Amino acid sequence: MLPQPELSELPDDVLGDILLRLPPDDPACFLRASLVCKSWRRILADPEFHRTRGALHRRPSFLGILYVVNKDMPFCSRFVPNNPTSRRPAARDLPGWLVLDCRHGRALFATASPSLSPWVTFDFLVWDPLTDEQRRLPRPSPPPTVLGGANFLTLKAAVLCAAAAEGCDHSGCHGGAFIVVFLSAPNCFTLSARVYSSETGNWSKLTSCVSPFDYHGSSGPSAALVGDTLYFHGRKKHAFKYHLGTEHLSVIDDPPPYVFRGQSICPMTMEDGGLRFTGVEDGLKSSACLCLCSREEGQDEVAQWAQLRAIELAVLLPDDALDGNPSAYVSCNVYGSINAKVVGFVDGTDVCFVGVRMMCSDNEAVYFFELNSGRARKVLEDCAYVFPYTSFCIPVIEANSTREGPSSLNKLKMLMRWLLNRRIFRFG
Numbered sequence: 001m002l003p004q005p006e007l008s009e010l011p012d013d014v015l016g017d018i019l020l021r022l023p024p025d026d027p028a029c030f031l032r033a034s035l036v037c038k039s040w041r042r043i044l045a046d047p048e049f050h051r052t053r054g055a056l057h058r059r060p061s062f063l064g065i066l067y068v069v070n071k072d073m074p075f076c077s078r079f080v081p082n083n084p085t086s087r088r089p090a091a092r093d094l095p096g097w098l099v100l101d102c103r104h105g106r107a108l109f110a111t112a113s114p115s116l117s118p119w120v121t122f123d124f125l126v127w128d129p130l131t132d133e134q135r136r137l138p139r140p141s142p143p144p145t146v147l148g149g150a151n152f153l154t155l156k157a158a159v160l161c162a163a164a165a166e167g168c169d170h171s172g173c174h175g176g177a178f179i180v181v182f183l184s185a186p187n188c189f190t191l192s193a194r195v196y197s198s199e200t201g202n203w204s205k206l207t208s209c210v211s212p213f214d215y216h217g218s219s220g221p222s223a224a225l226v227g228d229t230l231y232f233h234g235r236k237k238h239a240f241k242y243h244l245g246t247e248h249l250s251v252i253d254d255p256p257p258y259v260f261r262g263q264s265i266c267p268m269t270m271e272d273g274g275l276r277f278t279g280v281e282d283g284l285k286s287s288a289c290l291c292l293c294s295r296e297e298g299q300d301e302v303a304q305w306a307q308l309r310a311i312e313l314a315v316l317l318p319d320d321a322l323d324g325n326p327s328a329y330v331s332c333n334v335y336g337s338i339n340a341k342v343v344g345f346v347d348g349t350d351v352c353f354v355g356v357r358m359m360c361s362d363n364e365a366v367y368f369f370e371l372n373s374g375r376a377r378k379v380l381e382d383c384a385y386v387f388p389y390t391s392f393c394i395p396v397i398e399a400n401s402t403r404e405g406p407s408s409l410n411k412l413k414m415l416m417r418w419l420l421n422r423r424i425f426r427f428g
Contacts, residue, residue, distance in 0.1 A: 016043050020053055053392075060390040062346055063089060064129070065353075066099045066107055067366075067384045073112055073120070079129055079389070080380070089129040089389070097125065100157045101222045102387035103347060105130065105174045108159035121145050124180060124196070126159055129389055137180065137196055140203040144184055156183040156232050156240075158223040162199060165228035165244045174391060181223075181230055181242060183249075185211075193242050193249045209249045211240075221344040221353075221385050224267035226275045231267035237279075239267055252295070255305040260293055266342040271350055278352055280313070280340045288313045288340060290354065292371065309371075313340060313354070316376050317367055344386040355383040 019040065022029045034041045043049055062082050070076035077099040079092050097109040109125045122144055124137040144155075161168050162177035180196040191211035195204040220233030232240040237254030255265065255277070265279035277293040289310040296304050343355040343366060350371040357364040364383035369376045380386065 012039070012043055015040065016049055016052070019043060019049070059348060060105075060392045062351070062388060062390050064091075064389045065344070065379060066102055066129075066387040066389060067380065067382065068099060069093065069384075075110075075112065077109065094127075097127075098155070099387050100155055101159050102389050103159055103222060103225070104161040104164070104178070105389075105391040106159050106178055107387065107389065108157055108180060110155055110157075111136075122155075124157065124182070126178065126180070128175070130391055131175070133175075135198070138201065138203070140182075140194055140196070144182070156220070156223070157181060158225070158230055158232070160225060160230075162197065164225060179244075181244075183232060183240060183242075191240065191249065191251070193247070195244075195247070204247070207242075207247045207249050209251060211251050219385060221266055221342070222347070222387055224269045224275060224345075225347065226269055226273065231275060233266055236263060237265045239265075239277075252303075255293060255295070259305040259307050260291055262291065264341060265293070266345070266352075268342075268345045268352060269347050271348060273348065276308070278342045278345070280342065280354070281310070290316070290342070290352075290369070311371070311374070316369065316374055317354070317356070318376070318378070343384065344388060346388045346390060351388075353379070353386050353388075355385075357383040 019033060022033065034044045064079055064081040066077055066079050068075070069078045074096050075098040077094040077097045079089060079094065081089055081091055084091075094109070096111055098111070099107060099109055101108040105128060107127045107129060109127065110122045111125055113121045113123060121139070123139060126135045126137065127133070158181045159178055160181075162179050177197070177199045179198070182194055182196070184192050184194075186192055186206075186208075189210060189212065190208050192206045192208040194206050196202070197204075223233070224231040228244045230242045230244065231252070232242070234240055234251075237260070239252040241250045241252055242248070254260075260277075260279060260281065262279040262281040265277045268276050268278050270276050275295065277295060279291055279293075281289045281291050289312055291307055292309040292311075294306050294308055296306075298304060340354055340356050342352055344353040345351060350373075352369055352371065353366050354369050354376075355364070355366045364381070365378050366380035366383060366386055367376045368379045
């Protein structure tokens with residue numbers, strides 16, 4: 001009988017093919033695999049392995065969601081992993097942090113500074129849920145302030161990879177340079193934007209546009225990044241457009257009633273990188289629809305709106321999702337006596353989140369919804385805006401680490417058995 005080959009005798013390309021089958025929704029698996037032996041650690045730390053994995057999965061792994069638990073000072077946000085058994089990143093509460101955005105492996109928060117003044121000054125903080133790295137940003141001048149008692153959920157900001165405007169695919173930029181775009185209203189008729197760069201450590205000068213005050217309010221999900229342009233959710237059906245290259249800020253007016261009759265609409269980045277607007281149209285619970293709309297600007301800069309799809313929520317969501325008052329209308333204010341609203345999306349995919357709240361009961365939830373397949377599942381027993389955390393990053397220890405784990409064939413067999421049990425590794 002021929003002796004069994006040792007683990008170290010298996011070619012790197014064979015080991016690499018096996019390790020590529022590790023589940024992308026549980027980064028801790030890569031960390032555990034990197035502790036098996038030096039050869040596995042070397043493969044997992046190889047940039048070529050990262051590129052191959054990125055090409056295989058084509059989009060970053062959806063690892064969890066952030067949402068606001070306490071909307072009033074001193075605030076509290078919460079991270080919920082997509083995989084309940086995941087220990088990295090693990091579920092945790094973030095007291096004192098108000099989540100504003102999450103993109104390209106980073107999350108952005110506002111934290112209030114102690115003050116005896118009725119005006120509250122706040123700071124920005126960027127956090128990596130996978131590595132737990134935190135970075136507090138310097139305050140711009142003048143510093144952003146909100147009158148005490150005002151709704152902090154009107155703050156609008158976005159964090160993104162510094163090379164996003166140049167077409168970075170974000171498969172290898174984890175931990176690299178980033179920028180933060182912050183919108184503020186210095187007065188009732190002006191909206192301003194400024195940009196922070198982690199490379200320079202400075203904020204840019206203000207860029208402003210004329211905007212009615214009633215456009216500024218209302219909390220919302222993450223801004224949609226399309227090419228080198230950010231689209232921020234505004235109050236009701238309005239939106240704001242910020243071009244990163246030209247630093248130009250402008251207002252997008254609401255769609256005409258014949259295109260969309262709902263009360264709120266959300267910009268969303270689709271799989272092909274294009275811009276769409278999603279929202280829930282009013283109606284009885286048996287006819288409430290999730291609508292997908294397009295907006296195209298012609299050479300005359302006149303926008304043309306069109307409704308592309310209308311999907312009945314009663315068909316897609318679980319049977320009890322819209323139960324409650326039989327005559328309840330489905331409308332779009334998450335915090336009022338209303339029932340359904342788009343509360344988030346996964347950037348560059350067909351995935352959006354729909355929040356549902358019943359008028360005459362305490363039932364509320366957020367559902368993960370795939371537009372193409374029509375699949376839906378509950379992700380929260382709450383009705384709040386959600387900020388999905390996605391990342392290409394693999395948490396492994398350094399390739400040159402001197403730590404050496406067991407290197408027997410049994411380790412390989414255990415990994416193969418685990419992959420087969422989860423139906424991740426298939427032959428043929």
